[in-house]
Amino acid sequence: xxxxxxxxxxxxxxxxxxxxxxxxxxxxxxxxxxxxxxxxxxxxxxxxxxxxxxxxxxxxxxxxxxxxxxxxxxxxxxxxxxxxxxxxxxxxxxxxxxxxxxxxxxxxxxxxxxxxxxxxxxxxxxxxxxxxxxxxxxxxxxxxxxxxxxxxxxxxxxxxxxxxxxxxxxxxxxxxxxxxxxxxxxxxxxxxxxxxxx
Amino acid sequence: xxxxxxxxxxxxxxxxxxxxxxxxxxxxxxxxxxxxxxxxxxxxxxxxxxxxxxxxxxxxxxxxxxxxxxxxxxxxxxxxxxxxxxxxxxxxxxxxxxxxxxxxxxxxxxxxxxxxxxxxxxxxxxxxxxxxxxxxxxxxxxxxxxxxxxxxxxxxxxxxxxxxxxxxxxxxxxxxxxxxxxxxxxxxxxxxxxxxxx
DNA sequence: CGAACCGGTTAATGATGACTAACATCCAGG
DNA sequence: CCTGGATGTTAGTCATCATTAACCGGTTCG
Numbered sequence: 001x002x003x004x005x006x007x008x009x010x011x012x013x014x015x016x017x018x019x020x021x022x023x024x025x026x027x028x029x030x031x032x033x034x035x036x037x038x039x040x041x042x043x044x045x046x047x048x049x050x051x052x053x054x055x056x057x058x059x060x061x062x063x064x065x066x067x068x069x070x071x072x073x074x075x076x077x078x079x080x081x082x083x084x085x086x087x088x089x090x091x092x093x094x095x096x097x098x099x100x101x102x103x104x105x106x107x108x109x110x111x112x113x114x115x116x117x118x119x120x121x122x123x124x125x126x127x128x129x130x131x132x133x134x135x136x137x138x139x140x141x142x143x144x145x146x147x148x149x150x151x152x153x154x155x156x157x158x159x160x161x162x163x164x165x166x167x168x169x170x171x172x173x174x175x176x177x178x179x180x181x182x183x184x185x186x187x188x189x190x191x192x193x194x195x196x197x198x
Numbered sequence: 199x200x201x202x203x204x205x206x207x208x209x210x211x212x213x214x215x216x217x218x219x220x221x222x223x224x225x226x227x228x229x230x231x232x233x234x235x236x237x238x239x240x241x242x243x244x245x246x247x248x249x250x251x252x253x254x255x256x257x258x259x260x261x262x263x264x265x266x267x268x269x270x271x272x273x274x275x276x277x278x279x280x281x282x283x284x285x286x287x288x289x290x291x292x293x294x295x296x297x298x299x300x301x302x303x304x305x306x307x308x309x310x311x312x313x314x315x316x317x318x319x320x321x322x323x324x325x326x327x328x329x330x331x332x333x334x335x336x337x338x339x340x341x342x343x344x345x346x347x348x349x350x351x352x353x354x355x356x357x358x359x360x361x362x363x364x365x366x367x368x369x370x371x372x373x374x375x376x377x378x379x380x381x382x383x384x385x386x387x388x389x390x391x392x393x394x395x396x
Numbered sequence: 397c398g399a400a401c402c403g404g405t406t407a408a409t410g411a412t413g414a415c416t417a418a419c420a421t422c423c424a425g426g
Numbered sequence: 427c428c429t430g431g432a433t434g435t436t437a438g439t440c441a442t443c444a445t446t447a448a449c450c451g452g453t454t455c456g
Binding site: 028029030031032033112113116117151152154155156158159160161162163164165166169170173174178179182183185186187188189190191192193194196197 | 226227228229230231310311314315349350352353354356357358359360361362363364367368371372376377380381383384385386387388389390391392394395
Binding site: 014045046047048049052053 | 432433434435436
């Protein structure tokens with residue numbers, strides 16, 4: 001048995017290509033609705049050739065979700081660190097999530113649909129990264145809205161994710177920049193609504 | 199061949215029971231990840247007995263999504279009709295969506311994950327109902343925000359759906375009433391953000 | 397009574413699909 | 427050269443699963 005290369009090292013272009021194609025297919029037809037044959041076909045090789053790159057269908061999914069979670073979390077940490085005020089940090093977080101959602105709609109879709117198909121070793125790690133990402137938001141928000149208790153901030157964070165991740169549903173309604181601006185304003189306003197009523 | 203009872207008439211308790219169980223399973227494991235055997239097992243009968251009630255797995259899903267879309271659309275029309283002002287109508291729409299999402303998280307989850315598995319005759323009808331539901335919102339919103347062009351209002355509507363439908367993700371963070379209130383405030387504020395910035 | 401339907405049961409059947417085996421090609425380095 | 431690894435290929439294999447068949451016990455109502 002050839003030991004599979006550790007998830008994030010040396011992103012052989014072929015692996016990336018496969019992951020990208022698989023993400024699109026998973027987003028469209030779902031994990032169980034997509035066959036190994038289809039994924040291979042999407043990158044010009046056929047079926048079992050995938051096993052030269054991944055140890056199986058679920059490990060492909062695990063790696064995909066792990067990668068997404070790492071990117072979201074990593075970029076969040078980076079942006080928050082760079083920011084000088086909490087308000088600035090929040091805008092950076094919102095902007096980062098919007099960019100990711102607009103650039104990779106398939107990844108966003110797979111990210112919150114398919115965690116249930118990842119088996120336990122990897123599952124926990126993905127959840128951990130997701131939790132860390134949420135806490136990044138909660139930390140910033142608790143500075144801006146100190147009167148809202150953490151559970152409320154967590155629920156609000158998920159609500160904002162739902163709002164921002166809606167882009168795959170309204171694809172094509174607006175040009176990208178307009179969509180980004182609209183989502184940014186709505187997200188900021190939604191959070192502002194935590195403490196002010198109209 | 200016994201002709202299947204027309205979708206929405208005489209909701210035989212057994213059918214409802216099966217649809218409910220299936221919704222929970224579909225939400226948890228996905229359509230393709232759920233077997234006929236599991237659905238039967240969840241209501242105490244086993245496997246092929248389902249064919250006494252539905253003509254097949256996909257028709258079960260079709261009926262489920264059709265029912266959800268009809269209920270959402272129907273309740274929206276009703277609420278908007280009853281309202282006296284546009285602002286009141288909007289609050290009624292928001293409240294209706296929140297109640298539905300909190301009362302039937304599985305249905306909400308299935309509703310926007312599994313349309314892709316419904317084959318073409320029913321698919322179009324479901325999409326039609328969804329579109330009508332969205333337009334119900336857009337009509338109300340265009341009265342409140344006449345300066346925002348329809349595509350923007352549609353995108354905003356989808357964004358608000360994403361926000362409100364986030365409850366399955368933040369399950370248990372807050373007691374139901376607190377969650378409902380928080381989502382309502384955030385949704386109203388998010389829409390207000392369409393025209394005012396902070 | 398008894399025929400017919402209703403709602404179940406268990407045992408095929410037939411596809412589909414993940415994964416493995418056995419075999420080919422290409423290319424790098426010794 | 428020629429050997430070995432990396433990457434493909436095609437042809438199994440073995441499960442799983444939706445769907446159908448064949449059969450059965452009630453209940454209704456004519």
